[in-house]
Amino acid sequence: MTATTTPPPVTARAEEPPPRQVRRRTPAETLATSARYLALTIAAVLFLIPFYLIVRNALAADAEITAPGWTLFPSTIHWENFGELFSDPSVNLLTALGNSALVAVTQTAGMLLLCSMAGYGLARIPYRWATPIFYAVLVTLMIPPAVTFIPTFIVVSQLQWVDTYQGIIVPVLFSGFTTFLFRQYFLNFPSSLEEAARLDGLGWFGAFWRIVVPNSGAFFSAIAVITFITNWNQFLWPLIVGQDSSKWTVQVALSTFLTAQTINLHELFLAAAVSIAPLVLVFVVLQRYLVQGVAETGIKG
Structure with missing residues (x-):
């Protein structure tokens, strides 16, 4: 007399979600986004220029502030200006x-x-x-x-x-x-x-x-x-x-x-x-x- 084995229960496989399709931007959308970021960058630079001038001149000597030739940073950082x-x-x-x-x-x-x-x-x-x-x-x-x-x-x-x-x-x-x-x-x-x-x-x-x-x-x-x-x-x-x-x-x-x-x-x-x-x-x-x-x-x- 042979023993009968019951097959294991069949479990339903979860359906895998379809792969997400990434929508490519059109050239017009890419150009618009680039123009937007460029405008924001220009606005940020213009907004920060006065702060740069204040910090730059605060650590410079009066002669460098009024000099006809402009330098991005003072030749010597005058930290002693704080004490003065x-x-x-x-x-x-x-x-x-x-x-x-x-x-x-x-x-x-x-x-x-x-x-x-x-x-x-x-x-x-x-x-x-x-x-x-x-x-x-x-x-x-x-x-x-x-x-x-x-x-x-x-x-x-x-x-x-x-x-x-x-x-x-x-x-x-x-x-x-x-x-x-x-x-x-x-x-x-x-x-x-x-x-x-x-x-x-x-x-x-x-x-x-x-x-x-x-x-x-x-x-x-x-x-x-x-x-x-x-x-x-x-x-x-x-x-x-x-x-x-x-x-x-x-x-x-x-x-x-x-x-x-x-x-x-x-x-x-x-x-x-x-x-x-x-x-x-x-x-x-x-x-x-x-x-x-x-x-x-x-x-x-």
């Missing part, structure tokens, strides 16, 4: 950098606080004067800053805020344009999150701080970058209000290297490079929020 810059008795650059950091950070924080609350109120809180107030805010964008410059200085002078930090900071704490951006963003914010917060007993203020702000970090970061750069580069208002050298910001300090009596070119370029460094650092760290923040405002070109 920070030991210059006429300009305390470290104090100016500290003043700029204090003014820019304080103004940015205050503007984010005030403008975000104003934008949220105009976008979400229903009351009869919301539309007229919003139009009034828009009207402020059409008034040239030169028109309000003298009245603002008179108010600051009457408050005895000349040569003080509050005189430089407080008049710039509110911005109609920043309020407009916040309003546009909050109009597109999901209302279901706020409704859930109000069902839990939160009011408008509680919903704003505990729900809206924590979920709007990217947009707040984008506005913070733009506002910080703008406040750091202020010149005219800090020049008029901060008349004492101890209250000079870095932009005011830069202007002292170029006067009617003397022109200190290498220190001017080096001080410009030093003043740009914080802005470049902030932009590199937070630049990805800029595009995202503008997209979230709901503004369409």
